[in-house]
Amino acid sequence: MTDFIAVLANPSAGRGRHRGLLPGVVEALGTAGHDVRILTAGSGIEAEEACRAAVGDGAAAVVAVGGDGTVHRALQSVAGRPVGFGVVPAGTGNDFASAVGVPDDPMKAAEGIAVALRDGRDHRFDLARTSGAHGERRWFGAVLAAGFDALVNERANRMRRPAGPRRYDLAILLELVRLRARSYTVTLDGAEHTFAAEIVAVGNCASYGGGMRMLPDADPADGLLDVVFAAPLGRLDLMRLKPRLRRGTHVRDPRVTVLRAREVRIAAEGIVAYADGERLGPLPVEVSCVPGAVRLLR
Known part of the structure; x- marks a missing residue:
């Protein structure tokens, strides 16, 4: 399956306070006109592997639902690549999302990702490579x-x-x-x-x-x-x-x-x-x- 939205979600992010968020996020992302695939992973390494596999399979975008740790894992697959990246802030710390202008409200963030993907626009930001x-x-x-x-x-x-x-x-x-x-x-x-x-x-x-x-x-x-x-x-x-x-x-x-x-x-x-x-x-x-x-x- 190609041309889909890959979602990496951390259910324990933010100490679980957004645990029921995912169905609404998936519904909002689906309005972009792409299928939505939730990635499964039991560890940070597995999360990175799942994101890389999704990009290799032709994902239109990778979306991180969680905090900075989840963002960090997903970034390893999209950095320097011609694939869109979205953040739904749902962690204890959402510092990257805040810095790049992502709305604090998770549902507004998901809706914004869908609109940007549907309209074919993105914003370029720097990353640090170590x-x-x-x-x-x-x-x-x-x-x-x-x-x-x-x-x-x-x-x-x-x-x-x-x-x-x-x-x-x-x-x-x-x-x-x-x-x-x-x-x-x-x-x-x-x-x-x-x-x-x-x-x-x-x-x-x-x-x-x-x-x-x-x-x-x-x-x-x-x-x-x-x-x-x-x-x-x-x-x-x-x-x-x-x-x-x-x-x-x-x-x-x-x-x-x-x-x-x-x-x-x-x-x-x-x-x-x-x-x-x-x-x-x-x-x-x-x-x-x-x-x-x-x-x-x-």
């Missing part, structure tokens, strides 16, 4: 974390208890206990910067983690990546700075530096990078901005 220490390639839409937040994610993923958001909160406390500035070498378009820091991130979009505006001026259509790092802060100042991330006002702190580049390389010992909240792998990592890499339907 290359790891062993040459593995990935794409991300929002933010790559390579500092304290990456350490917290890595610890939380190793923990079995407690369940839910409490595990992440505990991981923060445990990482604060062992907090130390690490030595980084960051190369921006060939210019090398060496510094000690606890916060390092690269952004194609402004926010991550459900509205944490780590790079408040990042624009996913300017052909550039924003890079942020902060001078060593210590536990107390780091915790004081954290609430300001929600507003993006942390960049006014004189200890915080924001730069822009097309090509970024980050190297440090003992850090596993996370992009769109998903594990990439240990540093070093190279990141490139690829202008217009995704054809967004909205």
